[in-house]
Amino acid sequence: xxxxxxxxxxxxxxxxxxxxxxxxxxxxxxxxxxxxxxxxxxxxxxxxxxxxxxxxxxxxxxxxxxxxxxxxxxxxxxxxxxxxxxxxxxxxxxxxxxxxxxxxxxxxxxxxxxxxxxxxxxxxxxxxxxxxxxxxxxxxxxxxxxxxxxxxxxxxxxxxxxxxxxxxxxxx
Amino acid sequence: xxxxxxxxxxxxxxxxxxxxxxxxxxxxxxxxxxxxxxxxxxxxxxxxxxxxxxxxxxxxxxxxxxxxxxxxxxxxxxxxxxxxxxxxxxxxxxxxxxxxxxxxxxxxxxxxxxxxxxxxxxxxxxxxxxxxxxxxxxxxxxxxxxxxxxxxxxxxxxxxxxxxxxxxxxxx
DNA sequence: CAAGATACGTCAATATGGCTGACATAAATT
DNA sequence: AATTTATGTCAGCCATATTGACGTATCTTG
Numbered sequence: 001x002x003x004x005x006x007x008x009x010x011x012x013x014x015x016x017x018x019x020x021x022x023x024x025x026x027x028x029x030x031x032x033x034x035x036x037x038x039x040x041x042x043x044x045x046x047x048x049x050x051x052x053x054x055x056x057x058x059x060x061x062x063x064x065x066x067x068x069x070x071x072x073x074x075x076x077x078x079x080x081x082x083x084x085x086x087x088x089x090x091x092x093x094x095x096x097x098x099x100x101x102x103x104x105x106x107x108x109x110x111x112x113x114x115x116x117x118x119x120x121x122x123x124x125x126x127x128x129x130x131x132x133x134x135x136x137x138x139x140x141x142x143x144x145x146x147x148x149x150x151x152x153x154x155x156x157x158x159x160x161x162x163x164x165x166x167x168x169x170x171x172x
Numbered sequence: 173x174x175x176x177x178x179x180x181x182x183x184x185x186x187x188x189x190x191x192x193x194x195x196x197x198x199x200x201x202x203x204x205x206x207x208x209x210x211x212x213x214x215x216x217x218x219x220x221x222x223x224x225x226x227x228x229x230x231x232x233x234x235x236x237x238x239x240x241x242x243x244x245x246x247x248x249x250x251x252x253x254x255x256x257x258x259x260x261x262x263x264x265x266x267x268x269x270x271x272x273x274x275x276x277x278x279x280x281x282x283x284x285x286x287x288x289x290x291x292x293x294x295x296x297x298x299x300x301x302x303x304x305x306x307x308x309x310x311x312x313x314x315x316x317x318x319x320x321x322x323x324x325x326x327x328x329x330x331x332x333x334x335x336x337x338x339x340x341x342x343x344x
Numbered sequence: 345c346a347a348g349a350t351a352c353g354t355c356a357a358t359a360t361g362g363c364t365g366a367c368a369t370a371a372a373t374t
Numbered sequence: 375a376a377t378t379t380a381t382g383t384c385a386g387c388c389a390t391a392t393t394g395a396c397g398t399a400t401c402t403t404g
Contacts, residue, residue: 049361077362
Protein backbone atom coordinates (compact mmCIF):
# COMPACT_ATOMS: atom_id res chain seq x y z
CA UNK A 1 0.00 0.00 0.00
CA UNK A 2 2.86 2.39 0.67
CA UNK A 3 3.97 4.14 -2.49
CA UNK A 4 7.31 2.86 -3.69
CA UNK A 5 9.71 4.45 -6.15
CA UNK A 6 9.59 3.07 -9.66
CA UNK A 7 6.79 0.63 -8.96
CA UNK A 8 5.55 1.24 -12.51
CA UNK A 9 9.03 1.43 -13.92
CA UNK A 10 8.79 -1.52 -16.24
CA UNK A 11 5.65 -0.53 -18.11
CA UNK A 12 6.45 3.18 -18.26
CA UNK A 13 10.17 3.65 -18.82
CA UNK A 14 11.20 7.28 -18.44
CA UNK A 15 11.81 9.23 -21.63
CA UNK A 16 15.58 9.37 -21.18
CA UNK A 17 16.59 6.09 -19.64
CA UNK A 18 20.03 7.20 -18.46
CA UNK A 19 20.79 6.88 -14.79
CA UNK A 20 19.21 9.72 -12.93
CA UNK A 21 20.39 10.58 -9.44
CA UNK A 22 16.97 10.51 -7.83
CA UNK A 23 18.40 9.80 -4.41
CA UNK A 24 20.70 12.79 -4.24
CA UNK A 25 18.10 15.05 -5.86
CA UNK A 26 15.60 14.21 -3.14
CA UNK A 27 18.11 14.24 -0.33
CA UNK A 28 19.05 17.78 -1.35
CA UNK A 29 15.40 18.79 -1.32
CA UNK A 30 14.70 17.44 2.15
CA UNK A 31 18.03 18.51 3.61
CA UNK A 32 17.57 22.08 2.44
CA UNK A 33 13.92 22.14 3.45
CA UNK A 34 14.80 21.28 7.02
CA UNK A 35 17.99 23.36 7.02
CA UNK A 36 16.21 26.62 6.19
CA UNK A 37 13.29 25.58 8.36
CA UNK A 38 15.47 25.92 11.45
CA UNK A 39 15.45 29.68 11.19
CA UNK A 40 11.79 30.16 10.38
CA UNK A 41 10.34 30.03 13.86
CA UNK A 42 12.97 32.38 15.23
CA UNK A 43 12.49 34.82 12.36
CA UNK A 44 8.76 34.90 12.92
CA UNK A 45 9.33 36.21 16.44
CA UNK A 46 11.12 39.19 14.88
CA UNK A 47 8.48 39.73 12.21
CA UNK A 48 10.96 38.78 9.52
CA UNK A 49 10.94 36.26 6.70
CA UNK A 50 13.55 34.29 4.86
CA UNK A 51 14.33 37.25 2.63
CA UNK A 52 15.39 39.27 5.66
CA UNK A 53 17.54 36.41 6.85
CA UNK A 54 19.44 36.18 3.59
CA UNK A 55 20.12 39.91 3.55
CA UNK A 56 21.21 40.31 7.14
CA UNK A 57 23.27 37.13 6.94
CA UNK A 58 25.43 38.25 4.04
CA UNK A 59 25.74 41.80 5.33
CA UNK A 60 26.96 40.46 8.65
CA UNK A 61 29.37 38.07 7.09
CA UNK A 62 30.78 40.46 4.50
CA UNK A 63 30.81 43.89 6.15
CA UNK A 64 30.94 46.78 3.75
CA UNK A 65 29.09 44.89 1.05
CA UNK A 66 27.70 47.23 -1.60
CA UNK A 67 24.05 47.12 -2.57
CA UNK A 68 25.06 45.94 -6.03
CA UNK A 69 27.08 43.08 -4.54
CA UNK A 70 24.11 41.97 -2.52
CA UNK A 71 21.95 41.94 -5.62
CA UNK A 72 24.47 39.66 -7.33
CA UNK A 73 24.59 37.28 -4.41
CA UNK A 74 20.87 37.02 -3.87
CA UNK A 75 19.99 37.20 -7.55
CA UNK A 76 17.02 39.47 -7.01
CA UNK A 77 16.15 42.94 -8.29
CA UNK A 78 16.88 46.13 -6.41
CA UNK A 79 13.15 46.70 -6.02
CA UNK A 80 12.76 43.38 -4.24
CA UNK A 81 15.80 44.05 -2.10
CA UNK A 82 14.59 47.58 -1.40
CA UNK A 83 11.62 46.70 0.74
CA UNK A 84 13.46 44.15 2.84
CA UNK A 85 16.58 46.27 3.24
CA UNK A 86 14.53 49.31 4.24
CA UNK A 87 12.91 47.36 7.06
CA UNK A 88 16.27 46.13 8.33
CA UNK A 89 17.63 49.69 8.21
CA UNK A 90 14.57 51.20 9.89
CA UNK A 91 14.63 48.65 12.67
CA UNK A 92 18.33 49.07 13.32
CA UNK A 93 19.74 45.76 12.15
CA UNK A 94 21.84 47.32 9.40
CA UNK A 95 23.50 50.70 8.87
CA UNK A 96 24.69 52.34 5.68
CA UNK A 97 27.93 54.26 5.25
CA UNK A 98 28.85 56.30 2.24
CA UNK A 99 31.75 54.82 0.31
CA UNK A 100 35.12 56.51 0.77
CA UNK A 101 36.38 56.14 -2.75
CA UNK A 102 33.02 56.36 -4.45
CA UNK A 103 30.54 58.46 -2.56
CA UNK A 104 27.62 57.06 -4.59
CA UNK A 105 28.01 53.71 -2.90
CA UNK A 106 26.12 52.78 0.26
CA UNK A 107 28.24 50.26 2.09
CA UNK A 108 26.24 47.99 4.35
CA UNK A 109 27.18 46.96 7.86
CA UNK A 110 25.30 44.92 10.43
CA UNK A 111 24.75 46.50 13.83
CA UNK A 112 25.33 44.56 17.03
CA UNK A 113 21.61 43.88 17.02
CA UNK A 114 21.91 42.49 13.50
CA UNK A 115 24.94 40.40 14.33
CA UNK A 116 23.18 38.95 17.34
CA UNK A 117 20.23 37.83 15.23
CA UNK A 118 22.45 36.32 12.55
CA UNK A 119 24.52 34.58 15.20
CA UNK A 120 21.46 33.04 16.75
CA UNK A 121 20.17 31.79 13.42
CA UNK A 122 23.58 30.50 12.36
CA UNK A 123 23.76 28.71 15.69
CA UNK A 124 20.60 26.77 14.93
CA UNK A 125 21.90 25.77 11.53
CA UNK A 126 25.32 24.95 12.95
CA UNK A 127 23.66 22.63 15.46
CA UNK A 128 22.04 20.73 12.61
CA UNK A 129 25.30 20.54 10.67
CA UNK A 130 27.20 19.34 13.73
CA UNK A 131 24.61 16.66 14.35
CA UNK A 132 24.84 15.63 10.71
CA UNK A 133 28.63 15.27 10.65
CA UNK A 134 28.76 13.26 13.84
CA UNK A 135 30.51 10.07 12.86
CA UNK A 136 32.01 11.54 9.71
CA UNK A 137 35.79 11.96 9.97
CA UNK A 138 37.56 15.22 8.99
CA UNK A 139 38.44 13.87 5.55
CA UNK A 140 34.80 13.01 5.01
CA UNK A 141 33.69 16.48 6.04
CA UNK A 142 36.16 17.90 3.57
CA UNK A 143 34.63 15.64 0.91
CA UNK A 144 31.23 17.12 1.72
CA UNK A 145 32.66 20.63 1.31
CA UNK A 146 34.26 19.63 -1.98
CA UNK A 147 30.95 18.29 -3.22
CA UNK A 148 29.01 21.39 -2.23
CA UNK A 149 31.60 23.70 -3.77
CA UNK A 150 31.46 21.73 -7.01
CA UNK A 151 27.67 22.07 -7.12
CA UNK A 152 28.00 25.85 -7.43
CA UNK A 153 28.15 27.74 -10.74
CA UNK A 154 31.58 29.24 -11.22
CA UNK A 155 31.15 30.87 -14.62
CA UNK A 156 30.09 34.25 -13.23
CA UNK A 157 31.14 34.44 -9.61
CA UNK A 158 30.00 37.40 -7.53
CA UNK A 159 32.07 39.09 -4.86
CA UNK A 160 31.00 36.77 -2.08
CA UNK A 161 31.69 33.66 -4.11
CA UNK A 162 35.12 35.01 -4.99
CA UNK A 163 35.79 35.34 -1.28
CA UNK A 164 34.53 31.83 -0.60
CA UNK A 165 36.56 30.32 -3.40
CA UNK A 166 39.70 32.22 -2.52
CA UNK A 167 39.41 35.27 -4.69
CA UNK A 168 40.46 33.59 -7.91
CA UNK A 169 38.22 33.72 -10.96
CA UNK A 170 37.47 30.57 -12.89
CA UNK A 171 38.20 31.88 -16.33
CA UNK A 172 41.21 34.11 -16.87
CA UNK B 173 38.62 46.89 -0.90
CA UNK B 174 36.96 43.53 -1.34
CA UNK B 175 34.73 42.63 1.58
CA UNK B 176 36.25 39.85 3.64
CA UNK B 177 34.55 37.61 6.19
CA UNK B 178 35.09 38.57 9.80
CA UNK B 179 37.11 41.68 9.04
CA UNK B 180 35.48 43.30 12.07
CA UNK B 181 35.58 40.12 14.08
CA UNK B 182 37.89 41.33 16.78
CA UNK B 183 36.04 44.46 17.82
CA UNK B 184 32.54 42.95 17.49
CA UNK B 185 32.61 39.37 18.69
CA UNK B 186 29.33 37.57 17.88
CA UNK B 187 26.89 37.10 20.74
CA UNK B 188 27.55 33.38 21.07
CA UNK B 189 31.21 32.88 20.39
CA UNK B 190 31.03 29.16 19.71
CA UNK B 191 32.29 27.93 16.37
CA UNK B 192 29.71 28.52 13.73
CA UNK B 193 29.88 26.62 10.47
CA UNK B 194 29.69 29.65 8.22
CA UNK B 195 31.35 27.85 5.35
CA UNK B 196 28.93 24.96 5.15
CA UNK B 197 25.95 27.25 5.76
CA UNK B 198 26.89 29.37 2.77
CA UNK B 199 27.91 26.46 0.58
CA UNK B 200 24.47 24.97 1.14
CA UNK B 201 22.85 28.26 0.17
CA UNK B 202 24.77 28.63 -3.08
CA UNK B 203 24.65 24.94 -3.98
CA UNK B 204 20.88 24.81 -3.56
CA UNK B 205 20.40 28.14 -5.34
CA UNK B 206 22.14 26.84 -8.43
CA UNK B 207 20.71 23.32 -8.11
CA UNK B 208 17.09 24.46 -8.28
CA UNK B 209 18.03 27.10 -10.82
CA UNK B 210 18.76 24.39 -13.37
CA UNK B 211 15.09 23.63 -13.80
CA UNK B 212 13.80 27.18 -13.92
CA UNK B 213 14.41 27.98 -17.57
CA UNK B 214 12.91 24.70 -18.70
CA UNK B 215 9.87 25.16 -16.47
CA UNK B 216 9.25 28.62 -17.83
CA UNK B 217 8.84 27.15 -21.30
CA UNK B 218 5.96 25.09 -19.94
CA UNK B 219 4.43 27.99 -18.05
CA UNK B 220 5.18 26.30 -14.76
CA UNK B 221 7.02 27.38 -11.63
CA UNK B 222 8.96 25.63 -8.92
CA UNK B 223 5.80 24.66 -7.12
CA UNK B 224 4.68 22.66 -10.16
CA UNK B 225 8.06 20.98 -10.33
CA UNK B 226 7.92 19.81 -6.74
CA UNK B 227 4.45 18.36 -7.18
CA UNK B 228 5.01 16.56 -10.47
CA UNK B 229 8.38 15.30 -9.27
CA UNK B 230 7.07 13.51 -6.21
CA UNK B 231 3.98 12.23 -7.97
CA UNK B 232 6.18 10.74 -10.68
CA UNK B 233 8.57 9.20 -8.22
CA UNK B 234 5.96 7.83 -5.83
CA UNK B 235 3.01 6.76 -7.98
CA UNK B 236 -0.24 6.49 -6.13
CA UNK B 237 0.70 9.19 -3.65
CA UNK B 238 -2.34 10.52 -1.79
CA UNK B 239 -3.08 14.24 -1.65
CA UNK B 240 -2.48 14.16 2.10
CA UNK B 241 0.93 12.54 1.59
CA UNK B 242 1.91 15.26 -0.83
CA UNK B 243 0.93 17.91 1.69
CA UNK B 244 3.19 16.28 4.27
CA UNK B 245 6.12 16.13 1.88
CA UNK B 246 5.83 19.66 0.57
CA UNK B 247 4.76 21.14 3.89
CA UNK B 248 2.18 23.42 2.35
CA UNK B 249 -1.57 23.74 2.84
CA UNK B 250 -4.13 22.01 0.66
CA UNK B 251 -5.27 25.41 -0.61
CA UNK B 252 -1.79 26.14 -1.90
CA UNK B 253 -1.47 22.72 -3.44
CA UNK B 254 -4.94 23.02 -4.93
CA UNK B 255 -4.23 25.53 -7.63
CA UNK B 256 -0.96 23.99 -8.73
CA UNK B 257 -2.37 20.48 -8.75
CA UNK B 258 -5.44 21.58 -10.70
CA UNK B 259 -3.24 23.03 -13.42
CA UNK B 260 -1.21 19.86 -13.69
CA UNK B 261 -4.42 17.80 -13.86
CA UNK B 262 -6.06 20.10 -16.42
CA UNK B 263 -3.01 20.08 -18.65
CA UNK B 264 -2.63 16.33 -18.51
CA UNK B 265 0.56 15.89 -16.51
CA UNK B 266 -1.15 14.07 -13.67
CA UNK B 267 -4.24 11.86 -13.34
CA UNK B 268 -6.28 10.96 -10.29
CA UNK B 269 -7.66 7.54 -9.44
CA UNK B 270 -10.10 6.81 -6.68
CA UNK B 271 -8.56 4.70 -3.95
CA UNK B 272 -9.53 1.04 -3.93
CA UNK B 273 -9.67 0.56 -0.20
CA UNK B 274 -10.79 4.06 0.64
CA UNK B 275 -12.86 5.68 -2.06
CA UNK B 276 -12.40 9.13 -0.52
CA UNK B 277 -8.77 9.12 -1.51
CA UNK B 278 -7.56 10.54 -4.81
CA UNK B 279 -4.40 8.68 -5.70
CA UNK B 280 -2.09 10.64 -7.95
CA UNK B 281 -0.21 9.30 -10.95
CA UNK B 282 1.95 11.06 -13.49
CA UNK B 283 1.05 10.61 -17.15
CA UNK B 284 3.70 9.86 -19.76
CA UNK B 285 3.72 13.59 -20.46
CA UNK B 286 4.35 14.26 -16.79
CA UNK B 287 7.07 11.64 -16.55
CA UNK B 288 8.80 13.08 -19.58
CA UNK B 289 8.92 16.54 -18.02
CA UNK B 290 10.18 15.23 -14.71
CA UNK B 291 12.80 13.14 -16.50
CA UNK B 292 14.06 16.12 -18.41
CA UNK B 293 14.34 18.24 -15.26
CA UNK B 294 15.95 15.43 -13.27
CA UNK B 295 18.41 15.07 -16.12
CA UNK B 296 19.56 18.65 -15.76
CA UNK B 297 20.02 18.22 -12.04
CA UNK B 298 21.73 14.87 -12.51
CA UNK B 299 24.20 16.51 -14.87
CA UNK B 300 25.13 19.00 -12.17
CA UNK B 301 25.48 16.25 -9.57
CA UNK B 302 27.62 14.13 -11.89
CA UNK B 303 29.86 17.10 -12.59
CA UNK B 304 30.13 17.75 -8.85
CA UNK B 305 31.14 14.21 -7.92
CA UNK B 306 33.77 13.95 -10.62
CA UNK B 307 36.94 13.12 -8.76
CA UNK B 308 35.11 11.91 -5.66
CA UNK B 309 35.44 8.16 -5.16
CA UNK B 310 32.41 5.93 -4.40
CA UNK B 311 33.15 5.97 -0.68
CA UNK B 312 33.20 9.77 -0.78
CA UNK B 313 29.88 9.88 -2.61
CA UNK B 314 28.44 7.64 0.05
CA UNK B 315 29.76 10.06 2.67
CA UNK B 316 27.91 12.87 0.90
CA UNK B 317 24.70 10.80 1.00
CA UNK B 318 25.25 10.07 4.66
CA UNK B 319 25.68 13.75 5.39
CA UNK B 320 22.56 14.77 3.49
CA UNK B 321 20.47 12.05 5.13
CA UNK B 322 21.66 13.17 8.54
CA UNK B 323 20.63 16.76 7.78
CA UNK B 324 16.99 15.69 7.50
CA UNK B 325 14.50 15.74 10.39
CA UNK B 326 13.56 12.23 11.33
CA UNK B 327 11.20 12.89 14.21
CA UNK B 328 8.04 12.98 12.10
CA UNK B 329 8.80 11.30 8.78
CA UNK B 330 6.21 11.43 6.02
CA UNK B 331 5.48 8.59 3.64
CA UNK B 332 8.13 9.60 1.12
CA UNK B 333 10.81 9.93 3.77
CA UNK B 334 9.89 6.53 5.13
CA UNK B 335 10.48 5.13 1.66
CA UNK B 336 13.79 6.95 1.33
CA UNK B 337 14.99 5.81 4.72
CA UNK B 338 13.88 2.24 4.27
CA UNK B 339 10.36 2.24 5.58
CA UNK B 340 11.29 2.11 9.23
CA UNK B 341 10.02 4.75 11.61
CA UNK B 342 12.41 6.46 14.00
CA UNK B 343 10.30 6.21 17.12
CA UNK B 344 8.29 3.09 17.86
C1' DC C 345 -28.49 3.03 11.61
C1' DA C 346 -27.17 7.49 13.17
C1' DA C 347 -23.38 10.31 14.38
C1' DG C 348 -19.00 11.68 13.83
C1' DA C 349 -14.50 11.68 11.75
C1' DT C 350 -11.78 11.83 7.63
C1' DA C 351 -10.21 13.03 2.75
C1' DC C 352 -10.68 16.14 -0.38
C1' DG C 353 -12.22 20.34 -2.88
C1' DT C 354 -13.18 25.15 -3.00
C1' DC C 355 -14.31 30.15 -1.98
C1' DA C 356 -12.52 34.37 -0.03
C1' DA C 357 -9.29 37.29 1.86
C1' DT C 358 -4.51 38.30 2.93
C1' DA C 359 0.77 38.29 3.10
C1' DT C 360 5.35 37.64 1.25
C1' DG C 361 8.56 38.06 -1.97
C1' DG C 362 9.56 37.95 -6.45
C1' DC C 363 9.05 40.76 -11.18
C1' DT C 364 8.99 44.88 -14.97
C1' DG C 365 8.98 49.64 -16.18
C1' DA C 366 9.65 54.33 -15.31
C1' DC C 367 11.75 57.99 -13.19
C1' DA C 368 14.84 60.83 -9.83
C1' DT C 369 19.19 62.10 -7.67
C1' DA C 370 23.89 62.37 -6.67
C1' DA C 371 28.35 61.50 -7.93
C1' DA C 372 31.84 59.69 -10.98
C1' DT C 373 33.70 59.51 -15.62
C1' DT C 374 34.62 61.12 -20.17
C1' DA D 375 29.12 69.76 -20.22
C1' DA D 376 27.39 65.38 -21.26
C1' DT D 377 27.06 60.79 -20.02
C1' DT D 378 27.25 56.85 -17.18
C1' DT D 379 26.84 54.64 -12.79
C1' DA D 380 24.96 53.52 -8.05
C1' DT D 381 21.18 53.83 -5.66
C1' DG D 382 16.37 54.74 -4.33
C1' DT D 383 11.49 54.77 -5.16
C1' DC D 384 6.70 54.71 -7.13
C1' DA D 385 3.27 51.85 -9.25
C1' DG D 386 1.50 47.75 -10.54
C1' DC D 387 1.58 42.73 -11.47
C1' DC D 388 2.39 37.71 -10.56
C1' DA D 389 3.39 33.35 -8.06
C1' DT D 390 2.98 31.13 -4.05
C1' DA D 391 2.12 30.86 0.44
C1' DT D 392 -1.26 31.63 4.53
C1' DT D 393 -5.93 31.24 7.59
C1' DG D 394 -10.73 30.41 8.01
C1' DA D 395 -15.00 28.65 6.53
C1' DC D 396 -17.82 25.54 4.32
C1' DG D 397 -19.52 21.45 1.31
C1' DT D 398 -19.58 16.64 0.00
C1' DA D 399 -18.52 11.99 -0.23
C1' DT D 400 -17.10 8.23 2.34
C1' DC D 401 -15.38 5.55 6.15
C1' DT D 402 -15.68 4.39 11.12
C1' DT D 403 -17.82 3.87 15.38
C1' DG D 404 -21.26 3.81 19.19
